[in-house]
Amino acid sequence: MPVPAELIERAEYLRRELERHNHLYYVLDAPEITDYEYDQLMQELLKLERECPELETPDSPTKRVGGAALDSFSKVRHRAPLLSLDNAFSFEDLQSFDERIRRGLAKAGPIEYTAELKIDGLTVALTYEDGLLTQAATRGDGVEGEDVTANIKTIKSIPLRLNSEKKLNLGVRGEVYIKKADFERLNERQAEQGKQLFANPRNAAAGSLRQLDPKVTATRPLDAFFYDVLFVDGQPVDTQQAGFELLKQCNLVTNPHTKVCKGIEEVIEFCEYWTIHREELPYEIDGIVIKVNSLKAQSDLGFTAKAPRSKIAYKFPAQQVETKIIDIIVNVGRTGAVTPTAILEPVRVAGSTVSRATLHNEDNIREKDIRIGDHVIIQKAGDVIPEVVRSLPEKRSGAERIFEMPKVCPECGAEVYREPGEAVSRCIGATCPAQLREWIIHFVSRDAMNIDGLGEAIVVQLIQAGLIHDVADLYQLSYEQLVNLERFGAKSAINLLESISKSKENDLSRLLFALGIRHVGAGVARELAEHFGSIDALMKASFEDLTAIPSIGPKIAESVVKFFNEPHNGILVEKLKANGVNTISRASTNELSQQLAGKTIVVTGTLANFSRAEIEELIRQNGGKAASSVSKKTDFVVAGENAGSKLEKAQALGVKVLTEAELLLLLKEE
Numbered sequence: 001m002p003v004p005a006e007l008i009e010r011a012e013y014l015r016r017e018l019e020r021h022n023h024l025y026y027v028l029d030a031p032e033i034t035d036y037e038y039d040q041l042m043q044e045l046l047k048l049e050r051e052c053p054e055l056e057t058p059d060s061p062t063k064r065v066g067g068a069a070l071d072s073f074s075k076v077r078h079r080a081p082l083l084s085l086d087n088a089f090s091f092e093d094l095q096s097f098d099e100r101i102r103r104g105l106a107k108a109g110p111i112e113y114t115a116e117l118k119i120d121g122l123t124v125a126l127t128y129e130d131g132l133l134t135q136a137a138t139r140g141d142g143v144e145g146e147d148v149t150a151n152i153k154t155i156k157s158i159p160l161r162l163n164s165e166k167k168l169n170l171g172v173r174g175e176v177y178i179k180k181a182d183f184e185r186l187n188e189r190q191a192e193q194g195k196q197l198f199a200n201p202r203n204a205a206a207g208s209l210r211q212l213d214p215k216v217t218a219t220r221p222l223d224a225f226f227y228d229v230l231f232v233d234g235q236p237v238d239t240q241q242a243g244f245e246l247l248k249q250c251n252l253v254t255n256p257h258t259k260v261c262k263g264i265e266e267v268i269e270f271c272e273y274w275t276i277h278r279e280e281l282p283y284e285i286d287g288i289v290i291k292v293n294s295l296k297a298q299s300d301l302g303f304t305a306k307a308p309r310s311k312i313a314y315k316f317p318a319q320q321v322e323t324k325i326i327d328i329i330v331n332v333g334r335t336g337a338v339t340p341t342a343i344l345e346p347v348r349v350a351g352s353t354v355s356r357a358t359l360h361n362e363d364n365i366r367e368k369d370i371r372i373g374d375h376v377i378i379q380k381a382g383d384v385i386p387e388v389v390r391s392l393p394e395k396r397s398g399a400e401r402i403f404e405m406p407k408v409c410p411e412c413g414a415e416v417y418r419e420p421g422e423a424v425s426r427c428i429g430a431t432c433p434a435q436l437r438e439w440i441i442h443f444v445s446r447d448a449m450n451i452d453g454l455g456e457a458i459v460v461q462l463i464q465a466g467l468i469h470d471v472a473d474l475y476q477l478s479y480e481q482l483v484n485l486e487r488f489g490a491k492s493a494i495n496l497l498e499s500i501s502k503s504k505e506n507d508l509s510r511l512l513f514a515l516g517i518r519h520v521g522a523g524v525a526r527e528l529a530e531h532f533g534s535i536d537a538l539m540k541a542s543f544e545d546l547t548a549i550p551s552i553g554p555k556i557a558e559s560v561v562k563f564f565n566e567p568h569n570g571i572l573v574e575k576l577k578a579n580g581v582n583t584i585s586r587a588s589t590n591e592l593s594q595q596l597a598g599k600t601i602v603v604t605g606t607l608a609n610f611s612r613a614e615i616e617e618l619i620r621q622n623g624g625k626a627a628s629s630v631s632k633k634t635d636f637v638v639a640g641e642n643a644g645s646k647l648e649k650a651q652a653l654g655v656k657v658l659t660e661a662e663l664l665l666l667l668k669e670e
Ligand code: IVH
Pocket: 082, 083, 084, 085, 116, 117, 118, 119, 120, 121, 122, 123, 175, 227, 228, 289, 307, 308, 311, 313
């Protein structure tokens, strides 16, 4: 029997009313009805949906309570990579940023920037289709994140349906966070229930969003601010500020303290103001994000491997506190670097308790005259890694001791050697278990091979049992070997073998990052994988081949060549291959389509739905090559609004010109 029209209308009315009251209550802090009245409306809608399941819709506010728990999050590939930001640690850094921008845009006058608070939470990317929230993903490694849609729906200030008649297709990037007061209350609750406390609001927000059971997330006080339009159909946005207006119109919450600044001086004033006043905010911020306001200028400036050139994060000066050094120990890293570390009397700094701090190297200790037993000032560098800034010699009692770098590695007994002219001392032991341990920990980490279930304790166990001598050995582990280890059961052994096996299919970019080549971070690894397509091609690449890639400088190129020239690294790669690890780039073999295979395409002008980087990524994903200048070899020019000389050149050379819509159509043909 069809559902009566009155019921359909009533359900629609209730959904809209509940969402309106939600927004009034959670965002505007101006409720029009009592909690009781709200509950009545909700109960009525729940009843209707129970009686007529046909009335249920994905945007129903009843979905906010959290549905069934998941076994694991599914992966979501972002439409275009979600990049990160370069940092500025001083006003001079901001001045240089401004100079780079003006040079890049060939502009003499002041640039218009937006200055935004840098909310200390975690990135989410939301997709609305026809005005309805259809997907929410974490950033993950920037290329692929986790699907946290059910959890995001529990956040009351996030609209399930955009406040727009236009039924927009909209992608937005924002930050999920927890307010300071809510964090304190959450930790009190955790303590009462005998559960573990969160170190800071950021960790609490991350932990809450990554709950497999959305009902748990629904009990956590999560909130969100949105700041970037990733894409939007049919509603051209030409500035960062216009993006903010669009977000606000749609009822997506933006931060009220955003400012459009004319010139870098105004930006610096904004940074100075918030350096002093940040503590007054109800949530934590760790800096200011500065963006060129014009989106056309943003796309003209382009990207480095990691970050857009048009945006930068100003990090507040680190908070400093006093404590005492109880001892100085050394840690052996993956490259054998022996790093002195101070063991401290625990102290709270920048939102968490710190009990260790790096001392970098021997020279740093000598220069700063830091002794065991000293009172010292510590800070978190970039608000993340704690370091000792200086000692307070006036507070010495005479019982302090001078630190000596050990002559032998505390982990393997091999010689610790410091090359003349180098600051770092290294353990030269070829079979040092500490180096192997750190290497494997890096290899399996989330942005590298992403092997779940291989924590530090298990890595140590595997090394001690003599089961692994290099990272390739991970792929030869057997069920019998694992199940005989202490604390291992049948289930954990099977799970671990499964996640190891799954990692064989990873894209080459992950493997390249996992290999731990100096200066090759996740972004550079992706560039190299996409450019060369296979590890074999990369291993043959010369210094010149590498530096021909715009984002690869001489330092990276030299390090890559050196790495693959080492015979034992070649042997390792062969062993990985023999064990079935993928060494081909998916971006070049292409899962999507080969519509643009072999085609060279130049994009010019401003596009309605894509930034320059996004469209270029799309071209690459479909097998094409995105070039920057037009020649006879160019197959297509995709021209957006205000296309200039490149379009003229294409017409003069008779190169085919496509509109954005025509290009998309071409990609859909199969
Ligand atoms: S813009 C391409 N704006 O800071 C860069 N990021 O260090 C896009 N963040 O991953 C980011 N507030 O999680 C931007 N107003 C803001 C932000 C912001 C916080 C976070 C975000 C990002 C990180 C970069």
